């Protein structure tokens with residue numbers, strides 16, 4: 001994903017092994033919404049499922065509140081649901 005992940009984010013090791021390097025950023029961040037973009041069979045999510053760093057990518061996007069695009073084979077709605085579930089199941093602090 002030249003020009004998106006690597007060019008605009010701080011360097012981290014897992015990005016060096018990303019399967020999306022060189023792919024069209026619009027696969028992961030389309031200019032318009034469509035069911036094909038977020039569906040299980042979308043090209044972006046298919047590529048993510050073959051990516052060696054899919055877990056690190058997904059966890060980074062969840063931890064950093066990424067609310068757009070496909071990261072780690074997840075949609076923004078899925079990441080929001082994961083964050084909500086973690087909040088609801090985490091023990092209260094102090």
Ligand code: SF4
Nearest residue numbers: 018020048051057072
């Ligand atoms: S999991 Fe997907 S978005 Fe993340 S680095 Fe791999 S191919 Fe790119």
